[in-house]
Amino acid sequence: MRKLILSTLFLVIIAMMVYSCQSSEQLKQDIYYANGRDLYIKHCQNCHGSKGEGLNELAPPLTDTVFLKENKQKIACFIKNGASGPITVNGKKYDGKMPDFATLANIDIAQIVVYITNTYGNKQGTYSPEQIAEDLKNCK
């Protein structure tokens, strides 16, 4: 009996150790996500909402997974340079103007991208400042 208890305890501890051992990549993504959330609250939430729901027809929601996936390379440009002109999100047309956040560094933008592509029902993995730099070169 004593043996059984001890061995179960041992197994549980091993399991917890394995579980808590995240990969460094995952850890990095979590840090980006947390920082990205802070930046989101500061810069984006007033228009796009605390749940990414947008603001009626004034600001599009961030819940369109397909849009985010297809336009992931453009998000950096939208944030850095602003955006205007019609876009279609969730099947609805939005024709407003988004201001630029030109003072944000590439790492800030990467963190915001990680946050919005991994929340509100999205799960699109990590993104790096290097990728942001690459994306910004291709802005129209």
Added chain:
Amino acid sequence: MKLNRSILSAFLFGTVVFLASCQDQKKLPILGPREAATIKNADGSTTVDTVYKTIPAFSFLNQDSTLINNDTFKDKIYIADFFFTSCTTICPTMHRSMKTIFDKYKDNPGVMFLSHTIDFKYDHPSVLKKYAQKLGVDGSKWQFAYGSKDSIYKIAEKDYLVAVIEDSTAKEGYVHQGWLILIDKQKRIRGAYDGTNPEQVAQLTKDIPVLLAEDKK
């Protein structure tokens, strides 16, 4: 003896409940400066009364390019604020909060909304109209007011007690406070709530029924 005691305690309990229910209903404070004035009664005698700050007569163009004035808000309570359509900092949050309240009182004609634009250069009525439509509040319940810089800035600072400044050093050209001002049927200020603070907006949501109940008596 035992019976007596329980009767006594029941009586005491009843008295307490009765007294508690007798208290006056909660009233909202009347804000702003006030002064004592001598009022002439109908019979020729005079009494001293308090004169509260009220919103003076105004006249602006709304989102349909028609004139609105005090009579538009006659016998209504309304929530006023100052904003501009290209503002991306506090205005979306303020109007998100106001929209929630707007939706709640959609069917109550006694509650109205009045947003003044402080961007007298760009926010002409047609721009306001587009903004209202996009916000989903197009109609007479929520008025968007456009006026000259002097008239809007003066009524903001002198009457609604909201600071607004045209500031060329600010990124968007204007600086203003995010107060939502609650005005009663006598045009007095009954509350000021930070439209970007969820707790204060919740308080405003609670205060509107109190103000509406006050007028029913």
